[in-house]
Amino acid sequence: MTEAPRLDRQVCFALYSASRAATAVYRPILDDLGLTYPQYLVMLVLWESEPRGVKDLGEELGLDSGTLSPLLKRLETLGFVERRRSGEDERRVAIHLTPAGRELSGRATGIPQHLADAAGLSAEELEQLRATLGRLTEALHRSH
């Protein structure tokens, strides 16, 4: 007897739902900054260290140039980053923060706490969840 898989049993659906729910919690907060969630992720990487190449950002976030190129163009239009063709290697585009982009960092400080507050999980549970998800993502990438 072949039994069709059930929706409520699927880890995959649980991940998909939780990810969209978390993004939805961030959305109104990020709206105030003028950012979408993927744009916020790019800014997070740049706040740690800049300038970064497009490829470099892509490896950090798991996104390719087809996603990042237009996203970065929008961040540039918003005035948060600047794209400069590298002199040494004309293929590379260095993504720099503008002063406005740097200032945004301060306004973003409290954002992760909102998710923690809304999560209904203890700090340890959240930390364990993050660790498990990290291992899962690693394993899934290795499985290709």
Place this chain on the structure above:
Amino acid sequence: MTEAPRLDRQVCFALYSASRAATAVYRPILDDLGLTYPQYLVMLVLWESEPRGVKDLGEELGLDSGTLSPLLKRLETLGFVERRRSGEDERRVAIHLTPAGRELSGRATGIPQHLADAAGLSAEELEQLRATLGRLTEALHRSH
């Protein structure tokens, strides 16, 4: 001192990455069936019980008509579902499986096992992960 949030500390990013990695594992398998991942989710719901209204599917999956209407139109073009305007309530559209749509269920039986195999986590860990994610999603929805 305001410290910018760090990418690698964010549960939100862990969820986002894991979700996309899981979808990537499913993609080649679903390609064989001719389905995308969201289309597969819709089929999962229909395999459990049909016909279902668009709203009904939306509540089950957390998707709105803006996502589902075109998706269902594509599933109809593929020949897996049929959309029929309800007689009792002319506003409603009942989504029925076609014979081809029903048959697909058998071919989809083994799919969740692929994720479990690729996950590198024990059955208990996966089950605990699914439960934690379920509670998280619930709490995040309630927080609005």
Place this chain on the structure above:
DNA sequence: GCAAATTAAGTTGTGTACAACCGAATTGTG
């Protein structure tokens, strides 16, 4: 009974994701 409110599905517009492909710049190798 009937106008106002609500509901169902669809449409439009913006912004990801991601595969597939392209052109220019650089690198490796004979």
Place this chain on the structure above:
DNA sequence: CACAATTCGGTTGTACACAACTTAATTTGC
């Protein structure tokens, strides 16, 4: 040096997500 292979960023095309809006059908409140 020459030239094939690789690398980098970008473009195109398809398919979600989701906000905001539209239209048609049904409920409701008085």
